Amino acid sequence: MTTPPPLLSTTALEVAFPGRRGASPARAVDGVDLDIGPGEIVALVGESGCGKTTLARTLLGLVRPTSGQVTFGGEPLDLSARALKAYRKRVQLVLQDPSGSLNPRHTVYEAVAEGLRIHGYTGDERAAVSEALSRAGLRPPERFFLKYPHELSGGQRQRVVIAGALVLEPELIVADEPVASLDASVRGEILALLLRLRDELGLSALVVTHDLGLAWNIADRVAVMYLGRIVETGDVDRILTAPQHPYTQALLSVMPDAPTEPVVLTGEPPDPSRVPPGCRFHARCQILASGEAERAGVADACRTQDLPVLAGGGDDAVACHWAAAMKTAGPVPAS
Template structure:
């Protein structure tokens, strides 16, 4: 297993986690008598100071709900979220203060920006909400410049429809940066952008980490993106993290069958792509045992027959939130024991 991380810093090791979640659960009531949906079903997750963590998984696995609960936008059913060592409080005043330190960057910049607001007003909105008492014009200009829109004054009076997709995403990032947060949660930050622009936005996020010490949780379905930007990766399936660790370790030597399947369909992957069969994740119908067992290619092939009963009937523990790699899989556990 490759664990060489010399090309990357070791963020968060001195001061501990900036943001941490413990046994986080978010349950939504079912509609018209349907069972409740366990969107997040027991997650531990740490993000260190100056660290970029990629949260990866298929659509419907719960990663966006998890991200919103970490920001206080969705109140967890149980479990705790702590920021800078203090449990998150849910009063309006406490949340307002917290969201100055932790900002959300949404997937679609066209939907994030009011078409009737200029770029200046879009970026200045956060300052006005939080009662900023300094030089608003200078703060907006600095945020736009940091987001790569230079000279910033040239963009002040433009409207979103006058910008390219990459420029709109930079405006959204500038709107988050203007409050000088310590953490950004970016939900599919480049999914709606052309391939030629994706690299520019990813390079921007890395530069912001290096220059400002910014921490980030990047929510994505793209393991290739995780490889290019993250220090650590957490792979999520049906409400729970099933594999986690340093990005080089997880993506060069994946252990969980689900992670292997996700990696197998990348263009640069060798071998035959794994086509997952069975029903896609349904948070209102979480199976007993390993939640992936009904779609597991290893179990279906017979290779995991020795642990098949455990796969179908024995639940797996919540993985630790940070540090060394970990995997929730009975088959991998047996291989390691052997």
């Protein structure tokens, strides 16, 4: 069976922000290859400050890349204002905080219809809004038309935000921490909604999150990001049952019911304007600190030799000297 080409892909994507007072530029996104296939949900995972939100905003055309390329539907992303307007009809953003993304003075109807009006929709606006609300699980939709955000629960507000994205019939949504502000009892409902939209509409999604548990529940594939680079990528089951990169192992170790002892990472991620030599994770790496990397004969490489950018974002791959040595020697144990 032939694998369809990616719907969205990036090649050697870089985003650097000017440094303060003559300092080196901060490399928020530092050579990222990432693919998202038709009807695929990819979870982009990493702690705060790793660059995942900057990457998401770049995919939406909200941040201009310093170098590299974003491709959508086989065509390079055109960053002109007119082209971006058409592109954003096909790629929609769902923000973390529905309260912050909904105008408190707008009714639900106005909030959902806003995108249609911006893009000059000429069809039946009321029918389109009704269908979007229904798809987002707000039924009967007419019951919500005249409600204001403060009259809704947190889960209902998030569904309105999702309806506002769906009304334009996008091919891809970028969801930035889509359930982080919701109660635990509501999170499952929103995740189930996203899965249903994927199954019913063939909708693709990039879900940006710090929570690997969320990735387990929703994603087909996971990309783990650290200090501007993707350090491990692969099928969700493989990543979450047999993580190879020490950083992925550390993230998984603090999940509820994790089979291993929690790994407490020391220190903070390095300044992206002063990326260290060698593996960019080595100063915090539990494998290096424990002596395992020394015994595997890769400790010097960890400290001095940079790792290549993971090519072809759809592949199962890891950027780690120790993991590469363990793969050659035999199965990689989870720490």
